[in-house]
Amino acid sequence: MTIQENFVPAAPADIAESPELAALRKRVREVLSEHVTPERLNKFDEAEEYDVELFREIAAAGLLKLDGELHGPGPKHQSQAVVLEELGAGPTSVGVSMVVQYMGVQLLHSYGTGEQQNEFLAPLHAGKAKMSFGLSEPDGGTDVARAMKTRATLLEDGSYSISGQKKWIGGAMDADYLILLARTSEVARSAIDGITMFLVPRSMPGIRTDVIDTMGIRGLAQYDVFLDDVRVPAANVLGEVDNGFRQVLNTLNGERLNGAAVALGIARGAMETAIGWAQQRHAFGRAVGSFQGLQHNLVDASVKIESARLLLRQAAEASDTGPSTNETWSAMAKLAASDAATTTTDVGMRIMAGWGFFRGLPMQRYFRDARLYTFAPLTDEMTRNYIGEKHLGLPRSF
Numbered sequence: 595m596t597i598q599e600n601f602v603p604a605a606p607a608d609i610a611e612s613p614e615l616a617a618l619r620k621r622v623r624e625v626l627s628e629h630v631t632p633e634r635l636n637k638f639d640e641a642e643e644y645d646v647e648l649f650r651e652i653a654a655a656g657l658l659k660l661d662g663e664l665h666g667p668g669p670k671h672q673s674q675a676v677v678l679e680e681l682g683a684g685p686t687s688v689g690v691s692m693v694v695q696y697m698g699v700q701l702l703h704s705y706g707t708g709e710q711q712n713e714f715l716a717p718l719h720a721g722k723a724k725m726s727f728g729l730s731e732p733d734g735g736t737d738v739a740r741a742m743k744t745r746a747t748l749l750e751d752g753s754y755s756i757s758g759q760k761k762w763i764g765g766a767m768d769a770d771y772l773i774l775l776a777r778t779s780e781v782a783r784s785a786i787d788g789i790t791m792f793l794v795p796r797s798m799p800g801i802r803t804d805v806i807d808t809m810g811i812r813g814l815a816q817y818d819v820f821l822d823d824v825r826v827p828a829a830n831v832l833g834e835v836d837n838g839f840r841q842v843l844n845t846l847n848g849e850r851l852n853g854a855a856v857a858l859g860i861a862r863g864a865m866e867t868a869i870g871w872a873q874q875r876h877a878f879g880r881a882v883g884s885f886q887g888l889q890h891n892l893v894d895a896s897v898k899i900e901s902a903r904l905l906l907r908q909a910a911e912a913s914d915t916g917p918s919t920n921e922t923w924s925a926m927a928k929l930a931a932s933d934a935a936t937t938t939t940d941v942g943m944r945i946m947a948g949w950g951f952f953r954g955l956p957m958q959r960y961f962r963d964a965r966l967y968t969f970a971p972l973t974d975e976m977t978r979n980y981i982g983e984k985h986l987g988l989p990r991s992f
């Protein structure tokens with residue numbers, strides 16, 4: 595029997611997905627199959643350009659607002675995960691930009707005032723505005739609160755002056771708004787206190803963005819954002835003064851889930867490409883997928899993919915339905931999905947051998963893009979620290 599006869603394509607919608615989520619997945623696939631071709635994906639990656647038209651199509655299909663309400667709860671984690679897995683498997687860079695949009699949406703749902711929701715959230719929901727999120731700094735992303743040099747100083751007229759530098763900020767130049775974190779108090783109880791979130795229009799005087807040359811996610815540029823005496827009214831503080839970092843940490847559960855979803859999508863896209871290649875490429879008169887060494891690698895990768903899928907589904911459902919969000923499941927899902935993505939893309943590169951290197955085929959893109967979720971939004975090492983402490987009850991390791 596050949597691998598062709600045995601092969602059942604990955605069909606996540608068949609695995610006990612609720613009718614609502616299955617319908618959403620179908621809708622996302624319809625939007626993507628209408629607008630996305632391999633040539634288009636390759637073109638934007640090679641040109642290192644953001645596919646803003648595709649972003650608009652996705653927003654127009656209601657995939658940013660999803661089941662969220664303007665002045666009510668945000669979109670469900672399960673819905674976001676479905677959209678992001680599908681984007682991860684195809685236009686990965688647009689998927690990464692959607693993770694940032696969903697984060698902005700979530701922060702505004704959680705901490706925005708009614709006025710802020712009208713001004714910033716409504717255009718975000720409609721895809722009429724884009725958001726970037728600026729936390730990381732040159733001296734550190736993991737221990738960013740201690741490394742933070744960006745300062746916001748309260749002025750006599752009640753406004754703030756922000757100066758400093760943010761690093762690796764995805765899509766910053768094309769964003770309409772930035773959510774930025776800056777230190778507002780030097781006498782805080784701990785390093786993670788005394789930091790405030792600000793909503794900053796990107797066009798404000800004093801903001802300069804310089805593109806950073808990166809190896810992956812090339813369809814969404816990352817930027818150094820330089821802030822020089824950027825004047826922001828107090829009405830643009832998002833959430834509580836001096837409590838912004840803790841408020842961001844409270845939404846990190848959603849970031850882990852969404853990072854896991856894109857990584858799972860990358861793994862699935864790479865697996866589908868690898869299986870197609872394994873069936874069609876021949877050596878010694880047989881499909882290369884008939885060689886046991888290659889089959890076993892594919893099998894091990896597919897076990898990682900399905901394990902990550904089940905963890906993600908369980909974690910997203912728990913986060914939506916409670917009673918507790920069970921953040922350790924979300925952390926495990928992120929770790930499992932990052933492992934599935936790096937393993938599957940490595941296996942895919944081996945199976946395609948020289949053709950894996952070819953820029954005209956997608957495996958090298960998946961291989962490069964998969965690296966992102968080994969360290970974002972939280973590094974795998976910090977994720978392990980979290981699971982060790984919270985799930986296994988071991989002493990904090992740092």
Ligand SMILES: Cc1cc2nc3c(=O)[nH]c(=O)nc-3n(C[C@H](O)[C@H](O)[C@H](O)COP(=O)(O)OP(=O)(O)OC[C@H]3O[C@@H](n4cnc5c(N)ncnc54)[C@H](O)[C@@H]3O)c2cc1C
Pocket residue numbers: 694726727728729730733734735736737761762763764808810811816966969970971972973974975976979991992
């Ligand atoms: C493509 C891309 C897009 C990004 N988008 C954004 C964005 O939109 N907004 C934003 O704010 N940031 C963004 N980032 C930044 C990203 O979040 C950081 O790179 C990430 O948080 C890690 O920080 P770092 O790179 O400074 O690594 P570091 O903090 O310098 O870590 C270096 C190493 O030390 C390890 N380490 C540190 N502490 C511990 C510990 N206690 N135990 C074990 N190991 C430890 C880390 O795991 C890592 O392996 C992006 C980065 C990239 C490359």
